[in-house]
Amino acid sequence: MNSKSIIEKEVQENQYIDIRNICSINGSAKFDPNTNITTLTEAINTQAGAIAGKTALDMRRDFTLVADIYLGSNSSGADGIAIAFHRGSIGFIGTMGGGLGILGAPNGIGFEIDTYWKATSDETGDSFGHGQMNGPHAGFVSTNRNANYLTALAPMQKIPAPNNTWRVLTINWDARNNKLIASLQEKNNDSSTRSATPRYQTWELLNPAFDLNQKYTFVIGSATGAANNKHQIGVTLFEAYFTKPSIEANPVDIEIGTAFDPLNYEPIGLKATDEVDGDITDKITVESNDVDTSKPGAYRVKYKVVNSYGESDEKTIEVVVYTKPTITAHDVAIKKDLAFDPLNYESIGLKATDPIDGDITDKITVESNDVDTSKPGKYHVTYKVINSYEQFDVKPIEVIVYTKPTIEAHDVKIKKDTAFDPLNYEPIGLKATDPIDGDITDKITVEFNDVDTSKPGAYRVRYKVVNNYEERDEKIITVTVPVIDDGWENGDPTGWKFFSGETITLEEDEENALNGKWVFYADKHVAIYKQVELKNNTPYQITVYVKPEDKETEKEHIVKVSFKSDSAGQESEQIINERLIDAEQIQKGYRKLTSIPFTPTTIVPNKKPVIIVENFLPGWIGGVRIIVEPTKEEL
Template structure:
């Protein structure tokens, strides 16, 4: 048999060392084989080796003897003419080792060290060969799912089957699972699995569907449930939903900013309308969120990350798709074109496809998958096959009160890119009704804050920045003045006078405990800005308020005889000064009938006509009694 050998040498970097590798090509009448090996240039043999794979064992620190050694290329090195997978080589020098060329097998092997025994080479996947940072590349499987995802609410993971039951077939359940790190959007990723939307259509009591959200918020953030399908409430979200329940527009019922509303309170948060129910009884579509001021039930506007369905992307799902079975579901993203593509396989085997370009402003995105039920219900599940992605290096940022309750949402800035050795920055927000107190020392959330600005050291989550705020407290007091007008028997002789109430709000600074008082006769409650000052023109800073003097009404035939006004003015209830500690004022003015002249005729006072008595006065002679 005719046989020829040629040897080419290349330099590859392994860790901090450069290693010489040869490409040995042997041409035999039967064909050609090729391999990439690590060796020096002193001795090369071309003995063929069978293709049976041999497991690798760790290499010792001692120099390798002259026994033939086959090696797999290092992950950082270029791939040779025959694609092979990489194993890590120790940094000990290799002495005059001869290398035998071995055919390549196709079975992948894990990263391992190499000893002097011959080992088979393995093929590098196309995905891995494109990695810029192999330590950030992540392959999630059913076996390691719980190392990378956190389940929330009703969601439960079954490892043997790789299935997350997001909601059981029960009413009023909210569940989700979230990726613990953000996805590097400069790299491609693929999430492959299946979804089970349940077995009930809306007409048969089924709801609500499953939402997939990529967003700029924290990896721990949860979207609002119900009609929002876990997407509404997330910052700058680009989501996709398989919606099995039609919702009309819902006005927010809660009069507060969205960040302070529980993710389970869908009625409080409100939601946008879905596409036509007749055209799309159940459907798949993209959903995005934007920062909006939404009018609530009380007529005022409040901040919301409002979710809006992209009706142009809506595609109807068949009733038959709600068959209680798993349907193939794949989310694929191309990092070069920044195209997000979603495929859903229907019961009849047809594949529905959605595509969307992700703007390049999205550098790293969190992922959460959510489902919920209400008065209607369904068993809703996701079954994982695999998820391959590259972790970005990021931090979370939270804004909480002194009890750890979230009061606002914010974003992290990455001046360079969200990658190892990059930097991050956050900012202190002005939050209406609150004053910044400190960075969390652990007393608010249980974990101390990392620096608000810094350097990213690891792929994945690098920690959480926590800003702690205290609420301005406000004490409200309304003072009323009422004046009663009655007669001496307590009967009303004129309608009561009720003055316009005077309202006081006393605001306490949470840092130095100083107070300021504000007065209004047109508003009874106050909304404070971030400096603790009531908003609007209704409130004026003052310590006192005054009720004007009130003239007593004139009542025919009556006059005032008394009043409980301390000034004791019988013509007027005098001006009254009150403050935030005053109680309601109540005065009583008493009236009595006026005096009228008598109707009897007065006497003429003429001399009496009576005749003087005829009786003779006694002589008053002295007594005849003898002493």
């Protein structure tokens, strides 16, 4: 409570205020925090309960106390309730019994509500007819004029006996006019149960002996003796200038690991002041402190200060030990062209947590994002989150946009009986690449391979490669083992003859040779042949490589290729009849003439058919190749 406040007024959800910040509860008294009602005594003999002020009042200023009181249900019960304003120490409680907890309060003026039906025995000989008044009564009294009983300071008035109803007690101090006024009113206005005595009564005490330059505190007491009643009070209003000291302290947030001294941590702004004592910060004590700066969390520090009069103030602050938040996010790989939202892509597992704020995923922002799902590659997203203490975390992740890999492999032709390894045959040019994984040639596997180099034919090899993202590519190549593949690289005519029966003569002419150094040359029309092993009903294809001696003659230069199923027979089948100008141009001035597939059907068993190549003008024959035509079968 701030000592500089003029009015102390608390608003509660119920009708009574919580008085514990200015009062202590003592003896048999019990405070109910649910109703803010204090039960001073139960209806039990020899009970004594009191509410003692923890602060003082500045009597130079007005005050008003309004409270509902309950005096019990037993009309013959005892002893009542009293309130006194005195100059005793904080927490003072007077003599109980007939003294109602206020008797003996130093320099005190009280208001007693005495319900004992034989009350005259307590105040025999007292003034204002106090000693002659029999039964329940109320009025202003001195608390220490007589050590044995409360002494009346103004005329007493009879009041209704306890009747199981609540009454409203109001005490008002008018400092300017030096007047103390009390009123008592029954709350129950039901005509069937109202008392026959007046329902509203007032008492006035002029010029009470208050020393306005001194502090006064208060006590509210109740007691039972041989007779009893239940006594309760609920304060609805206490407007006053309380003079207790005041602690100022701010809640603070500190970073984990920071040294913390609750009495010297500057951001708290710890200070205590008192209107009389002045600055009493050095008198502040720490009543409790559970702060552990090694662990994030919300902690409490409770301070207390006591002034020279014994008044105290308490202040509890929250100390939040914070650390930076944490972002959780995983690197991800996504397929090319997929939609990508960096804040909502589930596989990232994006989450931000803070020891104090809890889940702050909704506070994550994207600081950078270069992801382009239309292009395979490695990209990056950077996230940031800031907690309520301006601490932040940054988390970068890698986003890989992937697609399937690619296999490169070329069809090849290999000579009969050549060793063949489909993964290491260099002319195939086997290679696998991936936009992310790079060169993954070592991951290529052979899924199918029917190559048999001991037999001429067209074969298949099927390759497969899988990248790190389970994407795959397949490639099928044709491996052709020719029936003949004569290029004469080593100078061997390989069975080619003239029709005279003589073996052809090769020339060593590297300049005009298609392969190596050897080539067949004729300066005029020539026909050569070779016996070959072919099979009926098998498709074949013949390729002949020819270079004219005079390039200008290509339009008239004719090349023919014929097939005879029986070398001794007269019938032949024309396979190629083409002018060089119409053939494919290849290296070193050669033309490549390739037949359409042909399928023999008349080969006689145990007879070797003949291939005849006829060159009608001077020139070079660089080679002849016969292959089995590849089929279109799927693997």
